[in-house]
Amino acid sequence: xxxxxxxxxxxxxxxxxxxxxxxxxxxxxxxxxxxxxxxxxxxxxxxxxxxxxxxxxxxxxxxxxxxxxxxxxxxxxxxxxxxxxxxxxxxxxxxxxxxxxxxxxxxxxxxxxxxxxxxxxxxxxxxxxxxxxxxxxxxxxxxxxxxxxxxxxxxxxxxxxxxxxxxxxxxxxxxxxxxxxxxxxxxxxxxxxxxxxxxxxxxxxxxxxxxxxxxxxxxxxxxxxxxxxxxxxxxxxxxxxxxxxxxxxxxxxxxxxxxxxxxxxxxxxxxxxxxxxxxxxxxxxxxxxxxxxxxxxxxxxxxxxxxxxxxxxxxxxxxxxxxxxxxxxxxxxxxxxxxxxxxxxxxxxxxxxxxxxxxxxxxxxxxxxxxxxxxxxxxxxxxxxxxxxxxxxxxxxxxxxxxxxxxxxxxxxxxxxxxxxxxxxxxxxxxxxxxxxxxxxxxxxxxxxxxxxxxxxxxxxxxxxxxxxxxxxxxxxxxxxxxxxxxxxxxxxxxxxxxxxxxxxxxxxxxxxxxxxxxxxxxxxxxxxxxxxxxxxxxxxxxxxxxxxxxxxxxxxxxxxxxxxxxxxxxxxxxxxxxxxxxxxxxxxxxxxxxxxxxxxxxxxxxxxxxxxxxxxxxxxxxxxxxxxxxxxxxxxxxxxxxxxxxxxxxxxxxxxxxxxxxxxxxxxxxxxxxxxxx
Ligand SMILES: [Zn+2]
Numbered sequence: 306x307x308x309x310x311x312x313x314x315x316x317x318x319x320x321x322x323x324x325x326x327x328x329x330x331x332x333x334x335x336x337x338x339x340x341x342x343x344x345x346x347x348x349x350x351x352x353x354x355x356x357x358x359x360x361x362x363x364x365x366x367x368x369x370x371x372x373x374x375x376x377x378x379x380x381x382x383x384x385x386x387x388x389x390x391x392x393x394x395x396x397x398x399x400x401x402x403x404x405x406x407x408x409x410x411x412x413x414x415x416x417x418x419x420x421x422x423x424x425x426x427x428x429x430x431x432x433x434x435x436x437x438x439x440x441x442x443x444x445x446x447x448x449x450x451x452x453x454x455x456x457x458x459x460x461x462x463x464x465x466x467x468x469x470x471x472x473x474x475x476x477x478x479x480x481x482x483x484x485x486x487x488x489x490x491x492x493x494x495x496x497x498x499x500x501x502x503x504x505x506x507x508x509x510x511x512x513x514x515x516x517x518x519x520x521x522x523x524x525x526x527x528x529x530x531x532x533x534x535x536x537x538x539x540x541x542x543x544x545x546x547x548x549x550x551x552x553x554x555x556x557x558x559x560x561x562x563x564x565x566x567x568x569x570x571x572x573x574x575x576x577x578x579x580x581x582x583x584x585x586x587x588x589x590x591x592x593x594x595x596x597x598x599x600x601x602x603x604x605x606x607x608x609x610x611x612x613x614x615x616x617x618x619x620x621x622x623x624x625x626x627x628x629x630x631x632x633x634x635x636x637x638x639x640x641x642x643x644x645x646x647x648x649x650x651x652x653x654x655x656x657x658x659x660x661x662x663x664x665x666x667x668x669x670x671x672x673x674x675x676x677x678x679x680x681x682x683x684x685x686x687x688x689x690x691x692x693x694x695x696x697x698x699x700x701x702x703x704x705x706x707x708x709x710x711x712x713x714x715x716x717x718x719x720x721x722x723x724x725x726x727x728x729x730x731x732x733x734x735x736x737x738x739x740x741x742x743x744x745x746x747x748x749x750x751x752x753x754x755x756x757x758x759x760x761x762x763x764x765x766x767x768x769x770x771x772x773x774x775x776x777x778x779x780x781x782x783x784x785x786x787x788x789x790x791x792x793x794x795x796x797x798x799x800x801x802x803x804x805x806x807x808x809x810x811x812x813x814x815x816x817x818x819x820x821x822x823x824x825x826x827x828x829x830x831x832x833x834x835x836x837x838x839x840x841x842x843x844x845x846x847x848x849x850x851x852x853x854x855x856x857x858x859x860x861x862x863x864x865x866x867x868x869x870x871x872x873x874x875x876x877x878x879x880x881x882x883x884x885x886x887x888x889x890x891x892x893x894x895x896x897x898x899x900x901x902x903x904x905x906x907x908x909x910x911x912x913x914x915x916x917x918x919x920x921x922x923x924x925x926x927x928x929x930x931x932x933x934x935x936x937x938x939x940x941x942x943x944x945x946x947x948x949x950x951x952x953x954x955x956x957x958x959x960x961x962x963x964x965x966x967x968x969x970x971x972x973x974x975x976x977x978x979x980x981x982x983x984x
Contacts (some may be wrong), residue, residue, distance in 0.1 A: 306509050306548065306742075335931045338889050340852045343859055347535040354400075356534040357834065361841025362827045369832055371396040372529045372554040379561040380635065382517045389500040393529055395491045397446075402484035406441075406491075408469070408477040408536045410434040411524035412499040414543060419475055424793075424830035426544025428512040429502040434527065436472055438496040439479070441856045443660030446479055448472060475543040476530070495527050504700050511545070512700040519636035519661065521699035521711055524549075526631070531733075535834060541735045547797075548734035548741060548789040549698035551629040551729070553830055558623045562635050564609035564616040567602060569641075569659045569695045570633030571708045572625030580619045582611070585641070589641070592643045593653040598672045602641040604662035610956070612639075625707065627830055629731050632706035634659060634697035644672040648688050660698035660713065667713035671696055674714050678721035681752050686725050686822045687829065694721065722748050730828045737835050738786035738793070743801025744821075750802060751818070763814060764954045764982035766806035771958035774863035782858045783835060803958070804857040810956025811853070811891055811925075812846045820845035852889060852925065862887035863958030866951050868967045869934065876903075876943035882935045882951055882968070889928040889956065892935055894921040895953035896984055898944045906942030920953070953984025 344352075351357040355366035373396070378389040413419050416433035439446035450468025465482040485491045501520055504512040514520045524543070529538040531550050539550050558940055560568050568580075577586050588601045602612050609615045625631065639659040647653045656675050660668045675696060683689045691708045701711040705723035712720040722745040726732050732740035754761035773779070773795075780789045780796050782804075789796045809817045824833070824841045839854040856862050865886035872879050883894050896919045898905060905913070911921040919941065927935045939946070951965040959965065965984075 306705065307712070307719050335926075335933060336887055336889075337931060338852055338887075338929055340849070340929065342836065342839050342851045343647035344836070348834060351834070354534060357837055359840045359844075361837045361839070361844055363831055363837075366400075367831070368398045368400070368534065370398060370529075370532050370552045371566045372552040373556075374526070374528075374554060374630075374631070375495060376526055377559045377561070378522075378639045380520060380563075382520075382563065382637075384500065385503065385514055385517055385520070386498055386500045387522060387525060389526055390485065390496050391494070391526055393493040395485065395488055395493065395494070396528055397485050397487060397491070397532075399532060399534070400487050401532075401537075402486050403532065404465075404481050404484045405538065406479045406480065406481065406485070406493070407532075407540060408495075408531035409437075409475065409524075409528045409530050409543065410472065410477055411475050411543045413473060414545065415474045415499075415502050416473060418473070420542060421780050422545040422547075425509075425511055427502055428504045431500040431502055433473065434497055434499045436469075436495060436497045436527065438476075438494070439469055439715070440494045441467060441479065441481070442492055442710050443494075450480075450564075458744050476540060476614070477527075493529070497527055499525070501525075509546075509704055510701060515700055518638065519634070519699050521632075521634045521697060521701050521703065523632045523704065523706065523711070528552075528630075531832070533832060536734040539733070539735070541785075541787050544787055546793050547736075547738060547789075549630065550733040550735050550832075551731070553627050553629050553731065556623070556625045556628060556631045556632055558633075560616055560621045560633060560635070562621065564614065564619045565607065565612050565636075566619075566635045566637050567612055567639040567641055567659055568621040568633060568635045568814070569639075569657060569697055569709070570621075570623045571628055571631040571706060573692050575622040575624055575671075576620075580614050580621050582606075582614060585613075589643065589655075592655045593645050596644060596673075596676065598642055598644045600640070600642050601657075602639070604638075604640050605667075607638055617777040628691075628707035629728065630706050632697075632709045632711070634699055634709075634711070636661065636698075637785065638662065640665065642668070642672070644676060646676040646689070646694070648679065648683050651683075651688050652690070654689065655693045657693060657694065657695040658698075662714070664698055667715070668696070668698070669714065671712075671714035673697045674717040675721055677756060678718045678752060679724075681755050682722055682725055682748060685748060685818065686750060686825045687723060687729075690729055690829070691724065694724065694896070717969045719745060719749050719754050722752070725825060729830060730825050731830070731832050733832065733834070735787050736785050737783075738789075738797030739782045739801045740833075740835060740838065741805075742798045747805050748797050754876060762816065763806040763809055764956065764984075766803045766955075767810060767957055768952065768955035768959045768962055768982065771863040771865060771962075774861055774886070774958055774960070776861070779861045781860055800857075807857070807890070807956045807958070808842075808846075808850075808853065810893070810952075810954055812848060817842075817847055820855050856888035860887065863960065864888045864890045864891065865960045866957060867961070867964035868949060868951050871949060871967045872947075873946070876940060878941075878946055880937040880939060880940040880949055882937060884928065884933055884935075886958070886960070890952070890957040891925045892921075892923040892927060892937060893954070894939075895919075895948075895950045895951055896921060896939060896941070896946055897948040898941070899947050902945055903943040906940070908939065908941060911941075950984045953982075955982030955984055 376391040413433040417430040447468040501513040596911040703716040710720035843850040869881040
């Protein structure tokens with residue numbers, strides 16, 4: 306979803322939390338630098354099972370569940386209620402026998418009794434997800450089973466009942482008397498209904514309709530939770546802010562709405578001849594011919610026989626082959642426009658936009674913005690794999706689903722970016738929001754630069770983290786984002802571009818992008834963990850980056866570098882660099898010489914940026930002995946030095962950048978904005 310347009314809104318808010326730019330007083334103790342990537346029991350289990358390994362690629366024994374859904378749903382605008390019947394075929398590709406199945410019933414967050422984060426207030430309390438029937442392999446599941454024993458575990462003498470517990474929460478559990486064996490399938494059938502909550506609500510996804518004329522159903526059907534090699538069943542509750550973690554599978558969805566209402570959704574419409582007018586079908590047939598914005602159903606084409614085929618009600622049939630969710634929207638008076646994006650190596654795909662006629666101004670630039678995003682991100686990472694993308698108007702204006710974004714032009718670039726994560730590369734957003742929103746914020750910076758036709762500039766981003774690092778309010782990025790609290794936005798959205806700015810400062814931004822793209826390709830339509838990312842990137846970048854991942858992802862530490870002293874004796878200049886933070890960094894010094902004098906001789910670890918400027922680099926290893934001070938001896942042949950700066954591209958987190966320069970300058974530190982760096 307979309308939050309802040311700028312990663313620095315959160316930073317500015319953090320500055321108010323009481324941190325300041327003052328250097329630490331007193332001398333911190335010598336530091337022991339941790340150089341390995343911490344392994345928790347979850348990733349150790351995966352390594353032991355061969356499902357993942359330190360290459361960062363899927364291991365030889367990698368598996369993931371597949372869940373195939375067939376859903377028939379009917380919308381009744383008079384009651385704002387969807388009634389559905391679904392069949393889920395669960396392919397247990399795991400090596401485990403499953404004795405339980407967990408069901409996600411997110412609409413129960415609208416019951417009013419479910420736990421939720423303070424920032425997410427439902428627009429309306431409803432009766433939640435009402436389940437009237439469940440069968441498993443044609444056997445009835447008891448929806449009102451006896452409660453389990455309070456203590457001491459199940460009674461071995463009492464047979465397990467095929468029953469469903471906690472149906473009034475967002476995470477229900479079906480107990481299986483006969484386990485679902487490894488590498489077998491089971492079929493769930495569920496009858497359900499729920500009322501879509503109206504507005505106004507606070508927080509994303511808390512409002513799903515405007516009156517009784519526009520609906521944006523999301524998290525709208527009972528879905529089977531993920532069972533994976535890391536934690537088994539994913540039993541994280543849906544609390545509102547944190548997003549999702551879903552199985553891949555096929556969706557075959559039939560949506561029954563009043564005739565005249567346009568329906569958009571995940572997948573490809575299977576029956577245009579039954580639901581569209583001949584005119585709309587003719588217009589659609591030309592969408593891929595050019596970048597023109599074409600009107601498929603105009604603002605004057607309203608009702609049965611004009612907006613859609615004639616009749617009383619129509620059933621719209623969508624199929625998506627491999628996706629991790631399904632979302633849709635419908636309105637009595639949607640305008641439908643379409644254009645195309647040309648995916649490299651693949652060809653054109655349609656971009657659809659459905660919006661209310663009075664809100665057309667919010668979609669005036671949506672087509673070109675979305676086209677640019679699809680084409681740019683396809684080049685940056687790997688080609689967009691889905692057959693279409695649709696922008697849907699409504700109360701949710703910044704949320705993403707496979708092939709569908711609930712967005713107008715404002716968030717179109719960001720929400721389109723989510724088609725890469727989590728839609729094609731299915732990260733666990735609930736735990737690791739930074740692998741979803743954070744990666745997306747990073748690529749949005751690159752996309753914006755491409756739109757401006759200027760090179761991306763990540764200078765200053767990494768350094769800005771030093772201003773806030775160390776506050777107790779900040780959870781480390783590896784902390785479960787579902788419980789990140791008030792710093793959720795910084796932890797999941799804003800910090801990742803700062804981290805990748807520093808990484809680019811070490812290995813180069815283009816190398817970061819290439820490695821990240823390779824990682825994404827390796828995990829297309831799979832579920833990577835953060836460790837897969839860390840190991841893959843270290844391998845691809847051919848750097849021992851354990852220390853980097855440790856400090857950025859598992860701590861809230863920073864570098865806090867400074868130039869302590871500079872002295873010249875003969876042709877040699879001695880620079881003492883100090884690091885007061887716990888995070889180390891390479892020592893990167895920009896050395897500016899006076900315009901004339903003795904010839905500037907080369908140094909082995911230096912590169913000339915121009916005739917009078919050298920960049921000298923010492924690897925991060927210089928700190929591994931534990932020292933906080935490093936003495937760099939510069940021998941360029943005696944040309945006097947005018948100015949030296951540590952971290953000249955402002956990539957390393959620093960509490961007080963003004964002491965990175967020699968001689969000290971009175972100028973205030975650079976403002977924290979993209980490209981805000983005066984190294
Ligand atoms: Zn987002």
